[in-house]
Amino acid sequence: MNAAWIIPFIILGGALQTCGAAMNGQLNKSLVNPFLASSVSFLVITFFFLALFFAMPHPLPTTQDIREMPWWAVFGGLVGAVQVFAGLTLIHRVGSGTFIAITVSSALIASLVIDHFGWFRMNVHAINPTRLAGALLLVGGVVLITRK
Template sequence: MNAAWAFPFIFIAGMLQAVGAVMNGVLNKSLVNPYLATAISFLLVLFVAIALFACMPRPLPTVADAANMPWWAPLGGIVGAVAVFAGLILIQKLGAGPVNGVTITANLLCSLVIDHFGLFHMTQHSFNGWRALGAVLMIAGVTLIARF
């Protein structure tokens, strides 16, 4: 992907994540059962992923690629499901702003720790005053959105 498209793509993905959380909240409210709503939501994602794979099956991993994969790499979907489930059951009660704001802020704070220590095979980016200021401003912004 061309680097010029990376940030607009991420921006649109972030907007869609906010919209998706609200849609999942309505799905949960309509179906009454959060586990059924979660299953339906992820089943649709599975169908889209299978369709995309069927259209673009290359490249495929080698046996060595699979053997060298860290044990925790496939767990990303399950980890992400926790955030989806939390939004699904809480967004109708708390509102889109606070739920998405706290989710994004928690994501950012955890990302700063991952970057600082180079966890999960990420390139290390040391924590500094500017990053700390950004984190404080995020927390302040979410606090304002949640309170008012």
Template structure:
């Protein structure tokens, strides 16, 4: 992928994440049981992923690739499921703005810590006053959105 498309693609993905949270809230309301709603949501993702893999099965990892994989690498989907489940339960009560804003702000804060400490094999990127100010502005913005 050409690097010039990276930020527009991420921007569209972020917009879709906000829409998806509202869709999941409607799914939860219709299904009544949040665990059933979560299961339906993730089964659709699973079927899509299997379909895409069937169309594009290459490349495949080598045994060495799998052996070098960190033990925690496959857990990314589970961590994402927590965010989906939280939004599914809370979007109707709090609104799309506060739920998505808090999710993104928490993501920013965690990402800054991951970068700063080089966690999960990421290259370190030190905190500085500008990055801290950006996180503070995110917190202030979400507070305003949630309050008003």
């Protein structure tokens, strides 16, 4: 991917995450059962990526790649499912703005900790006063957004 498209693609992903949370909330409302709604949501994702894989099956991992993979790497989707489930069951109760504001701020704080300690094999990016101030400003924004 061309480096000029990285930031716009991330922005698009963030905007679509908000749409996806609202769409999943409506899916849950329509299907009534949150576990069925979650299953439908993930089935669509699974079929989409399987179709892409069959269209572009290369590269494939080597045995060495699989051997060096940490045991926890395969659980990323399950961890993400918690967010999807939270979105489809809670977004109508708190509203899209509040839901995404809390999601973004909690994700940012967790990412600062992950970067600071280099967890999950991430490169270390230490928490410094500037990053901390940014996180505090974001949390302040969340407080303002969630007030009624």
